[in-house]
Amino acid sequence: MLTTIGFDADDTLWQNESFFRLTQERFTTLLADHAAPDHLQARLLAAERRNLGHYGFGVKGFTLSMIETAVEVTEGRVPARVIGEILAAGREMLEHPIHLLPHARAAVTTLAAEYRVLLVTKGDLLDQERKLAQSGLGDLFDGVEIVSNKTPEIYKLVFARHGTGADQGMMVGNSLKSDVLPMLAAGGWGVHVPHEMTWELEAADAPRGDGRFHDLTDLSQLPDLVGRVAATHQT
């Protein structure tokens, strides 16, 4: 039986990675005199990976990792003006307006009429709250959880708190690693809706052959999929 649908937020309901990419381009332009773009991006990704355990996910940690990379690749010669520009770029990310993805509002609205719908997202607390408020979708959700990581244990807790347990829940998102695989491990359904851009640290292989795994082209197909899953698993 399926009672509760959880949605990832960034790059599932609204654009996110595109803002990171734009900022990263700005970053490589700012440091163009000091390092080649490819080298910079590799160093930045290494810093992000190294810092994830300290900073967690989100714009603030990304900004700190950009600054750290700027100091490193210039061997301590980056001008303070450039640091100021990186800070400004980070603050702009925290102010960018929300762009909902196609079919996001319709899919959540349709499913909210029949199921409990949740938002489960990683990132900075205040930033994710701001984006949800600005999305205009806030009132549709029966529960919102901003979490430091997406693990099977977290999904069990969240779907127990707001639903009827992870085994009666479905998680929908663009990240196989964060949205799909740990939800399957928690006993629920995992639905992958790929986004054209996904952060390298979120890459994973699709769990082909798992009966509770599904993938869709976009969110317009979600209500039908949910209907089919529910019809097959009625108690």
Next chain:
Amino acid sequence: MLTTIGFDADDTLWQNESFFRLTQERFTTLLADHAAPDHLQARLLAAERRNLGHYGFGVKGFTLSMIETAVEVTEGRVPARVIGEILAAGREMLEHPIHLLPHARAAVTTLAAEYRVLLVTKGDLLDQERKLAQSGLGDLFDGVEIVSNKTPEIYKLVFARHGTGADQGMMVGNSLKSDVLPMLAAGGWGVHVPHEMTWELEAADAPRGDGRFHDLTDLSQLPDLVGRVAATHQT
């Protein structure tokens, strides 16, 4: 009737502001050639206040505000080496071991036997989770909420979710502005346990004359106070 006791975390259960002060001293030393300590501290506080709406509370935003202040006060001449030192100081804050405050463990343990006990804290998600895990108090709490701000609405939500409503709840903390006043406004009890160091942006006047306001010297007095409040307000 009193059913649920909420505890603030930083500087109520464990030391926090002292780590910020130590880092701030390191910051003023690093920039000693560029500005007087008093001036630096004032500029840093202004940056923190200005950035609060973007960054929220916590170490990551504090680190970003230190970097911003360093760029500003040096008029763009701060050496990248100093920026690297500020980043390192921020990361050290995210790794510092927990120092429980006197009577914290005993007070929570005693009250957990008879009441629902909650932890309600602001700050960076991952950092606050780390500190709670390290404190060894995690299993005592019936609910943990890391929130972006502490408002009457937030307290109403949190005490409804984990307790029996804010009017049957008590919030205990070192900040009049965040722990006491909004909880009184939500209809609950507010108990102030001052800490020798409190961040300037958390200052507020004590609500003398409010029958649901109490202040204590330290947490050893809390179980007795709770007993008196409960005896007076039994249904």
